[in-house]
Amino acid sequence: MTEAFSFTLKARDGAARAGVIATPRGEVRTPAFMPVGTGATVKAMFPEDVKATGADIILANTYHLMLRPGAERIARLGGLHKFMHWDGPILTDSGGYQVMSLAKLRRIAEDGVTFQSHIDGATVALSPERAIEVQCLLGADIQMVLDECTPFPATRDEAAASLDLSKRWAERSKAAFDGCAAPGQALFGIVQGSIYPDLRERSAAALIDIGFDGYAVGGLAVGEGQQEMFDMVAVSTASLPEDRPRYLMGVGTPHDMLGAIRRGIDMFDCVMPTRSGRHCQAFTWGGRLNLRNARYAEDPTPLDPESACPAAHYERAYLHHLVKSGETLGAMLLSYANVQFYQELMARARDAIAAGRFTAFADDVARRYTASE
Known part of the structure; x- marks a missing residue:
């Protein structure tokens, strides 16, 4: 652990930057x-x-x-x-x-x-x-x-x-x-x-x-x-x-x-990941989902098969049931999955910057979200 605050740039891709902020309580990987x-x-x-x-x-x-x-x-x-x-x-x-x-x-x-x-x-x-x-x-x-x-x-x-x-x-x-x-x-x-x-x-x-x-x-x-x-x-x-x-x-x-x-x-x-989770919205690698939608009532697909989050492995039908029933667990699972999605987004952004392919990565995510809207 460091006793001082510092910032070190590790990689660049155009204006995009990947780095590390050092604090006495641990490092912060950026983008964060x-x-x-x-x-x-x-x-x-x-x-x-x-x-x-x-x-x-x-x-x-x-x-x-x-x-x-x-x-x-x-x-x-x-x-x-x-x-x-x-x-x-x-x-x-x-x-x-x-x-x-x-x-x-x-x-x-x-x-x-x-x-x-x-x-x-x-x-x-x-x-x-x-x-x-x-x-x-x-x-x-x-x-x-x-x-x-x-x-x-x-x-x-x-x-x-x-x-x-x-x-x-x-x-x-x-x-x-x-x-x-x-x-x-x-x-x-x-x-x-x-x-x-x-x-x-x-x-x-x-x-x-x-x-x-x-x-x-x-x-x-x-x-x-x-x-x-x-x-x-x-x-x-x-x-x-x-x-x-x-x-x-x-x-x-x-x-x-x-x-x-x-x-x-x-x-x-931003409060968006947790606020959206409490309002039945999920951020996934396939785009944004509204779990109130009736289309998910019998959907056995995991919320986000591409995510490593334990909450993202719950079936969409079950999450739909939780949010329609007003069960607190629905808000908890969706908040967890959303916050992890945001962290995975930052991690993949850091990797893309280090590999010199950030633009392609950002464009791919934009396409996924545009297609889901």
């Missing part, structure tokens, strides 16, 4: 998908099963954990890893996106954000310093600066003002992190700028001047459309250092992730 454990749990899955899918790292959420059960309580109980029985690396987001999307009566000012909790209506203040303090209390291995998630659509002037506020918050986040982080922990900056290429470049340059261990691309997959998202990803990655990991926040579908890898992204997170 991080299952989302919003409230200290990857929904409907045991931590041991999440690990068994091949996941090297998971994501937890600052906003939700600071409200319930509270970062101080988790710290008293030994930190987030011990609390949720996960011994690998954890990345925590800053809570900024949830403040913008979930909180009531939020007020954004230079100092930070004041909002009403969506749980009990209590007034809560989240500043850059408090966001980092919470993440340090949780013991997160990779932490995120507090930023304003620029709403979409936004005028150029609105996006520029939001970007500048996020830059000032990034500087304060970095100073707070330097004062509380444990050895080996890392802090990522977040590129903003909406759909304006020059603002994306300006944001990246400002963050590089501050200096971070890695860089996220934020403010995308919020309604701008896939091609605009890809264009902004390409602009952002072209402006970021080669020797730091790049993380596209909140993305996404297999199409989205492969397109972003093609443009130089290394890390992803």
Whole structure:
């Protein structure tokens, strides 16, 4: 085990990259998908099963954990890893996106954000310093600066003002992190700028001047459309250092992730695998399936014969019965199979990059998913 955070590039295929992030709690192979454990749990899955899918790292959420059960309580109980029985690396987001999307009566000012909790209506203040303090209390291995998630659509002037506020918050986040982080922990900056290429470049340059261990691309997959998202990803990655990991926040579908890898992204997170599993949708190597569909009522085929996941070997007819009956096991099995599919997708992407055939691999997956839609 390393005592420091580092990123090593192992292979390239065009702009696509395969590498390894080293942390004191273990290595993360990239491209990497991080299952989302919003409230200290990857929904409907045991931590041991999440690990068994091949996941090297998971994501937890600052906003939700600071409200319930509270970062101080988790710290008293030994930190987030011990609390949720996960011994690998954890990345925590800053809570900024949830403040913008979930909180009531939020007020954004230079100092930070004041909002009403969506749980009990209590007034809560989240500043850059408090966001980092919470993440340090949780013991997160990779932490995120507090930023304003620029709403979409936004005028150029609105996006520029939001970007500048996020830059000032990034500087304060970095100073707070330097004062509380444990050895080996890392802090990522977040590129903003909406759909304006020059603002994306300006944001990246400002963050590089501050200096971070890695860089996220934020403010995308919020309604701008896939091609605009890809264009902004390409602009952002072209402006970021080669020797730091790049993380596209909140993305996404297999199409989205492969397109972003093609443009130089290394890390992803999304609730889609587990949320889809709870809503009877399965991601498989043959495409996306809706297990509510009557066509599966007498289908003895395994969910995904091409997957190594134990849950993917259950017959489609049985899974159809579980979801139609509202049985909890249906959501558990489909969540397990979906998270493992995402991990297998990343593993095959890494192999394809190393072999110099990523484009052919991505095109093949796209064909399978297009045919199933």
